[in-house]
Amino acid sequence: MTDPDSLPYRPCVGVMLVNREGLVFVGRRSGMAPPIGEDHAWQMPQGGLDKGEEPFEGALRELWEETNIRSVEPIAETAGWVTYDLPPELVGVAWKGRYRGQRQKWFALRFTGDDGEIDIATPAGGKHKPEFSEWRWESVDKLCSLIVPFKRASYEEVVAELAPKIGR
Template identity: 55%
Template sequence: MTDTASLPYRPCAGVMLVNREGRVFVGQRLDSTLEAWQMPQGGIDPGEDPLEATWRELREETGVRREQAELVATAPDELTYDLPEDLIGKVWKGKWRGQRQRWFLFRFLGEDRDVDIATAEPEFRAWRWAEPADLPDIIVPFKRDLYRQLLDIFAGELDSLRRA
């Protein structure tokens, strides 16, 4: 049995991509049979700037290019979540207990046709725009608190984007 408390958190970057209607991009992971949806996120490579990792993950997971999005806000602190016990050892080869994430809020400047989840290394099997308030209800349970925190952190910006 692994002592999960001694395992480190995986460094990760995440993006809340908001369209003109104030809705958030979410995708269903290819490697999951759950009806759960999540925002784009992924590991930060050693020495990589978190914002650069976010731009890379956005492109790799959604096909959205830099000129099709703009940075609106950055979460001031890293957020963490722990994997459930039954997933530790199965995910990331047992190296991590969960993730520590840097989150960024982007405004999507493109059109729906600019989103292409059939990328070189696809992450999602489906995607859609979701109401921000619905995010905690559609994510896997062990990430719900993190998504609630994100909604609190970006509340002012989300309101501004919805009124724009």
């Protein structure tokens, strides 16, 4: 078994996308199955940074690759990086065993388009594999209960820092 402490964190970004009503975009991860189950299969857009990519640029790219959304304006970002560790059964398996978890920079962005812009079936103009099977707008107060348990503490940290800045 791989010793998690010997592995680095995967550099990532996340997006808290907020609509005009102060609700946050969440997507149901494709292929989520027990033991995680569908109750915890929802998350905000997020993903790995490309080599040399600036975090804000990576956040815009990830949002586009997962949702097709480009109509946004920045609201806020986390002061630092938020980390989470994978559960022991996923260390050595996820991301080809190269990481112990993720180190994420989160951005709150205001969605300035209309819902017709959102396309999770053929995101990035059809150039990216769909990551979500469905999506919805959700209250910021419910976000932490929708995420897989091993990411919950990181979501609590992100919500605590960014929710006061989104102008609900």
